[in-house]
């Protein structure tokens with residue numbers, strides 16, 4: 259069914275370097291959420307905190323009544339079984355073929371027989387479209403295939419929560435579209451809670467139910483997709499529309515002189531909000547809300563052309 263992740267007042271520093279402070283959000287059960295943010299704003303640190311690999315100094319992360327941020331190792335070990343994690347490069351063992359890589363968590367964490375392991379591995383390989391590639395070594399396949407193999411491995415323990423770190427890094431736009439479609443199809447099928455960290459604005463506009471933005475040591479905003487795609491808040495608007503005009507500079511925040519220099523520049527109008535990506539089965543997403551519902555309920559006029567079936571997802575398309 260997927261489980262909810264409730265984060266409250268989370269703060270993490272390394273030495274004197276504050277990564278983010280007071281991060282509060284609830285990632286809804288079974289929905290797809292995306293976390294965005296300029297490089298170095300601590301998106302990966304956030305993912306690692308959710309599985310207890312990194313311990314924040316303050317705040318809580320509640321999953322099924324357990325606080326990941328403060329629970330003992332023994333409880334953490336149990337709660338981690340709810341998670342599947344897809345790391346950026348698939349994190350495959352280079353000397354093992356894909357079958358053994360995917361089978362690894364089953365052999366490590368369960369007492370299943372080899373024939374049960376085979377059935378589960380082949381089922382997950384089928385889900386990600388890799389049947390026939392079981393004997394290949396990770397070094398012999400493309401980056402896209404490695405990611406799919408990593409996804410199959412993340413699925414073998416039937417996770418309630420899938421954490422996915424930059425699935426599009428190193429992928430061309432077509433492969434990115436395929437992997438996005440795979441996420442939506444999987445979400446419809448297994449109903450797990452998905453949290454995807456990405457830089458890809460086009461994916462962000464069509465894939466998730468919710469979007470979050472980490473910026474300048476805090477969570478600038480988290481909420482339904484339509485809320486962020488129609489937001490006039492300068493940081494959110496600049497980032498989600500990939501613009502140079504706005505408070506975000508090349509390396510960090512723009513300074514006062516830079517902001518003064520562009521004070522008369524107008525931000526381009528918001529592009530239309532596209533429809534969400536649908537499962538390829540044609541069955542609606544499990545948590546599908548009618549297009550425009552959030553805007554309507556909140557008295558927000560969406561940009562002209564929003565939610566039309568001809569509206570392209572890509573900015574500038």
Ligand SMILES: Nc1ncnc2c1ncn2[C@@H]1O[C@H](COP(=O)(O)OP(=O)(O)OP(=O)(O)O)[C@@H](O)[C@H]1O
Nearest residue numbers: 272277295296297298299300301302303304424457
């Ligand atoms: N174990 C660690 N010890 C010390 N500093 C760390 C550690 N892990 C991450 N950091 C620092 O935390 C900051 C945020 O890193 P993180 O990788 O989470 O950023 P990110 O938003 O995922 O970046 P990118 O988009 O470039 O992948 C960086 O300055 C990084 O150097």
